[in-house]
Amino acid sequence: MTREELKKLREDFLLNNSEQLKSIYLDYREDITRLLRVKMNISLSKAEDVFSDALLVFRQNVISGKIKNLSSVKAYLSSTCMNMVRESWNYSNRRLKKEAAVRLLLYDNSYKEYGEADYNELMLEVSQRAFRMLSKKCQRILVAFYVYKVPMKEIAEELEFASADVAKMTKARCFRTWLKNIKVLMPNDI
Numbered sequence: 001m002t003r004e005e006l007k008k009l010r011e012d013f014l015l016n017n018s019e020q021l022k023s024i025y026l027d028y029r030e031d032i033t034r035l036l037r038v039k040m041n042i043s044l045s046k047a048e049d050v051f052s053d054a055l056l057v058f059r060q061n062v063i064s065g066k067i068k069n070l071s072s073v074k075a076y077l078s079s080t081c082m083n084m085v086r087e088s089w090n091y092s093n094r095r096l097k098k099e100a101a102v103r104l105l106l107y108d109n110s111y112k113e114y115g116e117a118d119y120n121e122l123m124l125e126v127s128q129r130a131f132r133m134l135s136k137k138c139q140r141i142l143v144a145f146y147v148y149k150v151p152m153k154e155i156a157e158e159l160e161f162a163s164a165d166v167a168k169m170t171k172a173r174c175f176r177t178w179l180k181n182i183k184v185l186m187p188n189d190i
Contacts, residue, residue, distance in 0.1 A: 013059055
């Protein structure tokens with residue numbers, strides 16, 4: 001796609017003329033969703049959702065002028081889709097690891113002098129005491145994110161943070177503080 005074609009496409013998008021977008025959608029949807037299903041092993045509906053999202057990203061990047069040069073719309077959409085799926089997987093994996101760490105903290109099955117039930121009860125009590133040592137804001141962030149699964153953007157708005165990134169950094173700091181509190185409160189014989 002030449003610069004002139006990109007410029008014309010941008011003008012069309014700005015005028016809410018979506019004919020070219022429809023054409024791009026119809027031309028590449030089948031190939032790209034098949035590629036996603038084969039290479040990324042995702043369902044057809046998920047592949048179609050990702051393709052639609054990538055198309056919206058493409059439109060927004062054309063409008064904003066981020067795309068200055070484009071050799072192939074199909075290649076751009078394919079790579080955007082693949083990156084979106086990978087990003088989704090990375091986010092899910094990080095979240096699952098955090099949740100597993102919390103579960104391990106609360107319900108670890110290893111024990112020394114304590115029976116399994118006693119150990120779990122002790123871990124729960126220590127974790128709760130350590131949690132109560134946190135500030136109210138930290139408690140609210142951790143409960144909202146890990147218990148109610150509220151997105152960081154909503155947490156940021158609710159707790160009046162400057163952005164979701166600030167809320168995310170605060171959540172990480174609160175989580176580390178909670179872990180440190182647990183270590184301090186744990187009996188030495190465990």
